[in-house]
Amino acid sequence: MEGEAEFEQELEPEMETVLPEGKVGSADLTYSDISPEDEEAEGSTPPDDSARTEEGPDGELPQEASPPGLQHRRTLSQPSGLTLGELSLSTEEPGFSLEDSGAPARAESLPSFLDRIQQLSLSEEGTAEPVESEGSEEVDEASQLLVLDPNHPLMLRFQTALKSYLTRQIEKLDLELRGLDVATKQSRVQRQELGVELYRVQQHLAHLQVQLEKSHDRHSLAACDRQRMEQELQRMRVLYIKTSEATNQERKKLAALQAEVETLALNLFYMQNVDQDVRNDIRVMKLVVKKSEAERARAELDKKQQDLHVDQLTTQANHLEEQIALFEAQSFAQAEETRVLRKAVSEACTEIDAIHVEKKRILQQWAACLVGMKHRDEAHRTIQQVVRYRPRLGARRGRVSGH
Structure with missing residues (x-):
């Protein structure tokens, strides 16, 4: 349980909310369980008429840019990033069974911690004031589930903590395997x-x-x-x-x-x-x-x-x-x-x-x-x-x- 508390303390500073003026809020850090292919298919669907921007007389788009928060979210929605949903799904594969590694309590605490992050992001999203136009709100609804890039600064500390956690689990498995080898030899003798x-x-x-x-x-x-x-x-x-x-x-x-x-x-x-x-x-x-x-x-x-x-x-x-x-x-x-x-x-x-x-x-x-x-x-x-x-x-x- 001490390792889980340290893991949560390492990830909590990354989930702090930022003001909408050109910064990312906690709602922008909501992780998606949707694969990149689903996001591409979702992005390929035509938007509503109310969300379309009017073209100029020469067929060009207007020079008005979307709000900085929307631009930043679009930048983070690249399919090449590593989603937290994929990380949670990867722990359910047969080669990475937390029950086999001898830590069932930590396997149960990780999804509960993710749910807690999503609840915090949803509560902060409900209390934040809307600063975007109707078009930006509809675009946010279409791209609500975002994917962070692996090289993003917000993912570095998470990846470091996850790597240390997995390293400790591997060392623990090695120690248990050595102990079981010794017990097997003793039982044979x-x-x-x-x-x-x-x-x-x-x-x-x-x-x-x-x-x-x-x-x-x-x-x-x-x-x-x-x-x-x-x-x-x-x-x-x-x-x-x-x-x-x-x-x-x-x-x-x-x-x-x-x-x-x-x-x-x-x-x-x-x-x-x-x-x-x-x-x-x-x-x-x-x-x-x-x-x-x-x-x-x-x-x-x-x-x-x-x-x-x-x-x-x-x-x-x-x-x-x-x-x-x-x-x-x-x-x-x-x-x-x-x-x-x-x-x-x-x-x-x-x-x-x-x-x-x-x-x-x-x-x-x-x-x-x-x-x-x-x-x-x-x-x-x-x-x-x-x-x-x-x-x-x-x-x-x-x-x-x-x-």
């Missing part, structure tokens, strides 16, 4: 770094997947071994139950034999005690004793065999108990190993879930980066359009500096 990071994360994820598959394989092998050992343990338990039942039966038989031996010993003791009483029956008793001794010998032999068999069964039972203890220890160790493996698998699952969450976050960041890159690409295309139109801007700057 960030995109490359993000691609490298994504590739590294994908490689790490593949490594974790391979480790997870190996863990699954080890877990399946451990489960198979555990099932096989449980089957072997079940078979040994069945064998142990059968052996225990056989041992119990043998122990019952041994108890019966021991009871019989005790009975025989008691009978022998009675026989010895009543030896004197049964002397008459000694032979019979001897036979009975012999028979009993034979049975006893056989029973002792059987007892020895049973003792040997019981010893063997006891040894086998001890061996089986040792094997059972060993199997139980192995089962406990396998259960502990299974628990450790399950814990490792659960930790691996937790890490995989964390990796999935991190992957989702990276994908969201990637999507946000893609959106930002899209906006930057659009800004880059806009900058390319501005750069493409820079030759036109340079040509127009050359035209302005030439004028």
Whole structure:
């Protein structure tokens, strides 16, 4: 806004009103939006009868000259001059877009400033006293819209201010273009770094997947071994139950034999005690004793065999108990190993879930980066359009500096 105020202050002294005696008023500085061809066509139309001057007797025009103000306006109405309307139209061309240059407020202030100048000129024209004749008034109506010559003194300060304004706009565009180039390079570097990071994360994820598959394989092998050992343990338990039942039966038989031996010993003791009483029956008793001794010998032999068999069964039972203890220890160790493996698998699952969450976050960041890159690409295309139109801007700057 400060630049616009300076621009208006530079142009306001050029719009001061001058008295009609040979000087140009503010009404004479009204700019026209009509092209020079339209003015020539308008000037070629025949004037009204009331505006025609009478010819002399020799067909010559009278020597009376029009007022100085009218002569000066005719001098300024040459089609070779640069109209302010053309300057305002030139800013609307595609090569000189104020919106592309980043100054929309100044583009809106320029037409409003021109309207203000026209309103001031119209108000001064309404308050000025008429000093011209009827013919001059009709000529003024026909040539109300004037064109100033580029070399006119009133246009020099305007052209200087316009040139400085356009130069500042061009410098501002150059600075913005450099800033956008730096931002584009930074975004390209960030995109490359993000691609490298994504590739590294994908490689790490593949490594974790391979480790997870190996863990699954080890877990399946451990489960198979555990099932096989449980089957072997079940078979040994069945064998142990059968052996225990056989041992119990043998122990019952041994108890019966021991009871019989005790009975025989008691009978022998009675026989010895009543030896004197049964002397008459000694032979019979001897036979009975012999028979009993034979049975006893056989029973002792059987007892020895049973003792040997019981010893063997006891040894086998001890061996089986040792094997059972060993199997139980192995089962406990396998259960502990299974628990450790399950814990490792659960930790691996937790890490995989964390990796999935991190992957989702990276994908969201990637999507946000893609959106930002899209906006930057659009800004880059806009900058390319501005750069493409820079030759036109340079040509127009050359035209302005030439004028």
